[in-house]
Amino acid sequence: MFLKEIIETWTNPVQFIEGIEISKNDKLKIVEAGRFAPSAGNQQVFRFLLIDNENSNKIIIQSIEARDPRLASTLKQIKKPNLRNNFVYSIENFNAKTDKYKVYIYEHHFDDINCAKSASFFIICTHKNTITGKMFGHTDMGAAITNMILMAYDLGYHCRWIRIFDREFIRERFNIPLSIFIDAILVVGKVKENVEITEYKAKDVNDFYFYNQWDENLTIKDWQSENIEFNNYDIEVVDAIVDRRSIRSFNENKSIPRSIILELLKAGMIIPLTINHPYLKIIVVEDRSFLNQIAKHSKIVLKQSHVGEVPLIIVITYDCSNNSPGFYSETDSGSIIQSILLRAHTLGIGSCWIGAFNRKVVRKILKIPEDWHIPSMAIFGYPNNYPKPTPRVDLGKVCYYNSWKNHIKKRKRTLLPDYFALSIWFRKFRNTQVTTLLRKRKVGIVKGIPEFEQFL
Ligand SMILES: Cc1cc2nc3c(=O)[nH]c(=O)nc-3n(C[C@H](O)[C@H](O)[C@H](O)COP(=O)(O)O)c2cc1C
Structure with missing residues (x-):
């Protein structure tokens, strides 16, 4: 699918068709799109926990129903942004009682629960709290989430991005260490066709x-x-x-x-x-x-x-x-x-x-x-050059399956090449219909982008 098409047609799902099975290969392709996101200093602090077993699904639904306890805080003292938190605004000092945005935050929480209950699988999106992770991990994860939402849509599925859930409950049940920040849950499933969600x-x-x-x-x-x-x-x-x-x-x-x-x-x-x-x-x-x-x-x-x-x-x-x-x-x-x-x-x-x-x-x-x-x-x-692509770590390193540190097996050959470098190679063939081993699907006839191609 073209990005333009997605921009025009993507809608936020409110309910999925129940009982839809998504192949493990497709699940991994979606996570893999996440790992291709840019990250500050290319540190790739994101870690994804892919969940698709019944017991774990229940835990996730429970955590969403429990909402986000941080939203109940009534802390009185609110710090102003200062140089010490020049990069990321501190998340501890927060007062929900006087929150003028509360109504917007809870507006669609019901849809979160509905989607979670009918979802095919979940991706718990987290990042490492390293120095870079603390400064940019949240933002990096936003980029990864966009990639995953787009990739899922390209494969015929929908993702709902869930922010309001009990992170500490998830941490405890899935043994996620304190050195990891839990950003969001992506709920993935298939929606009924032609649903207008105005x-x-x-x-x-x-x-x-x-x-x-x-x-x-x-x-x-x-x-x-x-x-x-x-x-x-x-x-x-x-x-x-x-x-x-x-x-x-x-x-x-x-x-x-x-x-x-x-x-x-x-x-x-x-x-x-x-x-x-x-x-x-x-x-x-x-x-x-x-x-x-x-x-x-x-x-x-x-x-x-x-x-x-x-x-x-x-x-x-x-x-x-x-x-x-x-x-x-x-x-x-x-x-x-x-x-x-x-x-x-x-x-x-x-x-x-x-x-x-x-x-x-x-x-x-x-x-x-x-x-x-x-x-x-x-x-x-407009670019003056088209630099060599920056490498990404293997999917096996950033993606766990059903429990923390249960690494998925290394995947060399997947929908996306392991390193950007290979995408340069792809470009040379993009105007011909080739089925490659690297990408187990046909590369359609895609017109190149002259602004970048002139440097190849
Ligand atoms: C949150 C964030 C902050 C970044 N800050 C800078 C920056 O200040 N200067 C810069 O040249 N690149 C910056 N980058 C770009 C990254 O260095 C780059 O995305 C990473 O090295 C991966 O390379 P790629 O974008 O070519 O895939 C930033 C990226 C992210 C996600």
């Missing part, structure tokens, strides 16, 4: 994004008028997941057409649960002077000269004024960015996730309020 319709692009600075409205009315033929660019979503890579050298003289930016913004809104809440806001920065200021002043330890070469930066923020949705939003933001990065790749746009930057400076330049945390930004432009 309450999850995404909000309007104009309402979700700010333009150039905080509180500046985006008006996309005129953006569609530029008639750019980009439909031909679409590559299959599985190719996008495997082929995407961080670009760190951009053509400084080439700006991105507005109609393409609009496609990116729509991609950021694929998953309605992440975007239908008022606590997330994204700023689309195109103004040259702001771009220059960000590039010049927001560096921290890393050089990051690529930030200065791009015509577009997307900055993601979430409200932590009373800290309540903070521990969900970090992951939401990763998911949104990954959707945009994938769409960018399919349109010939190079991109790079930026997590290491001075948030104080960016806050000042873009006039982001003190209470809004800035988990990440992403940069976009």
Whole structure:
């Protein structure tokens, strides 16, 4: 399936058809898409626990019914974001009593339970609490979740992303060590065909994004008028997941057409649960002077000269004024960015996730309020090169089966090649119908992406 098709047709499931068996191979393909997600410093801190036996299923349903005990907290003292939690907003200090977002958080909890009860299998999404994991693990996991949702849809299934559940109950029952953070549960199943689920319709692009600075409205009315033929660019979503890579050298003289930016913004809104809440806001920065200021002043330890070469930066923020949705939003933001990065790749746009930057400076330049945390930004432009792909660890290392540390067997030959390097090899054959041993399915006739292909 093309990503564009998914953007237009994917809906959040509210109920699955009961008793549907999904083959183990398909289950692993979905998890595997997760492991191809980008991660800060390529640390790949994510660990997935695949659950498909009856007893364990019951534990998961129980944990979802028990909700998230953290949401019952009435802690009085709320810390403001400060330099010490420059990267991730602290999740401990949180006051649910005064939470203005509570209504949004619980809005669809019934659907969570319904889906869990009728699901075919579950993926418990966790990450290691290493130094990088603490700073970026939640965001990394968001990216992995996007990949898994898309992959499942490509295979004919639906995923529901569950945030509200009793994490400590899950930890205890599945023996998950304290050095692991439990992010989310993905509930996977098959939905009845042609179900219109209107309450999850995404909000309007104009309402979700700010333009150039905080509180500046985006008006996309005129953006569609530029008639750019980009439909031909679409590559299959599985190719996008495997082929995407961080670009760190951009053509400084080439700006991105507005109609393409609009496609990116729509991609950021694929998953309605992440975007239908008022606590997330994204700023689309195109103004040259702001771009220059960000590039010049927001560096921290890393050089990051690529930030200065791009015509577009997307900055993601979430409200932590009373800290309540903070521990969900970090992951939401990763998911949104990954959707945009994938769409960018399919349109010939190079991109790079930026997590290491001075948030104080960016806050000042873009006039982001003190209470809004800035988990990440992403940069976009036409590539100057197409670097070698970054390797990923084996699926056997990041995926456990039914109990913690029960590694699935090493899988060398799977739907996706083990290393990105092989995807370069694929590109050479993409216009011919070849069935490969590596990918046990036909590689359809996919038009290449000239922007990247020129460097191969
Ligand atoms: C949360 C997060 C933060 C990141 N921060 C930076 C960054 O500050 N600078 C940078 O050049 N790349 C950054 N990256 C990109 C990763 O280094 C890159 O995704 C990883 O090395 C894997 O390579 P790939 O994206 O080419 O697959 C970040 C990625 C993530 C997910």
